[in-house]
Amino acid sequence: MNLALLFDEDFVDSDRALLRGRRLEHLKTVLKSATGHRIAVGRVNGAMGYGEVLRLTDTEAELQVTLGQPAPTPLPLTLILAMPRPKMLRRTLQTCASLGVKDIWLINSYKVEKSFWQTPWLSEENLRENLTLGLEQSKDTLMPKVHIRKLFKPFVEDELPALLSGKRALVAHPGTAIPCPTHLNEPAALCIGPEGGFTDYEVRKLEEAGCQSVHLGPRILRVETAVPVLVSRLFDACL
């Protein structure tokens, strides 16, 4: 936690907030803060700054909050992921949030196991918690939006074309001839398949919706590694 992210419900006054639970624990055991210390804070979807510890008890810390710095620039990327297996989903959400990805679509694909959709990590509370961990790691306040689409065909036919409008649209597809581009100066949309990849039918549907198939080289990467590799490759100027 390089920054404590403060939510509306944490504020007891316009410039005072209470920390409890995980963030209080971190304040005490890792930062070893005491009254008078300053820690980095940010208001969700707002500015960043610092919080001065006014009061520290077993159950809460009261902070005097001073905000002023803007959050880092978001990546101009729409990331469309075949639903990863649950333990990878959790890490991938944290990674996306820490990299500055703000628009995440979790979609179905033939090789996504049905059971993946049952995971508690998809609850609103758990999504927010994992995205918060990523934002707190990288010092950002802008909460990514996660969209869940459990049917491939209606998503690709009815929603995707509009979503890709005005963007450089790509699907990562091992074995295709064109390498993934670098240094984009435009918004992009990137589709990443499940373990084992999108099927040929799915790639064709994504191409019909406007995506170009590109490869990342001979190596097959797990989604949690492919995301930072692709983001860094597409937008190295933004990082």
Place this chain on the structure above:
Amino acid sequence: MNLALLFDEDFVDSDRALLRGRRLEHLKTVLKSATGHRIAVGRVNGAMGYGEVLRLTDTEAELQVTLGQPAPTPLPLTLILAMPRPKMLRRTLQTCASLGVKDIWLINSYKVEKSFWQTPWLSEENLRENLTLGLEQSKDTLMPKVHIRKLFKPFVEDELPALLSGKRALVAHPGTAIPCPTHLNEPAALCIGPEGGFTDYEVRKLEEAGCQSVHLGPRILRVETAVPVLVSRLFDACL
């Protein structure tokens, strides 16, 4: 497992090998292989190809092995990491192996907790197992070398200068003025600090040994995310 990595001890003849344990389990439950099927295999530090299943029992699978393809090109990178916390070490080793990093140095730093060095993940067997998982993910056979240096100063003063010779040497240091370069056409060495970063003293010592301090932008990334971001940024032509 996109390729089964075969070790010398797996071979019962020059072109026949036995799979047991984790790889046998994968063959049966994920690949659902049967006699006559072909699976992708590679010989550690050797060529890649396929294995035809000759015989499949509860305890082993016998493969007729045909090799011929070379492994993907290694990254010309020496990666010097402050020892990560154990659960991150495990994932970071897998990530490094899957990205094609072949030369990994785990070093001490002021902010590395002493207890990290006690982890069983540093045993030779566990290092090999985690590197194998990364190679099997990305279809590679060249086993990375891991060097362990538990004293910072002797490593930086006595070994590092020779290690950096002929390489572009960098230390990732948030807050410095120069951004990390892209598209290197030369071998590189990259130092990545612990959570909380290298101390000013340590950065000075690394600079004295020949490293240039560079930053990755305003975001602070975990080591397991920083590695793919940096590798992709430095060597996008090689991926």
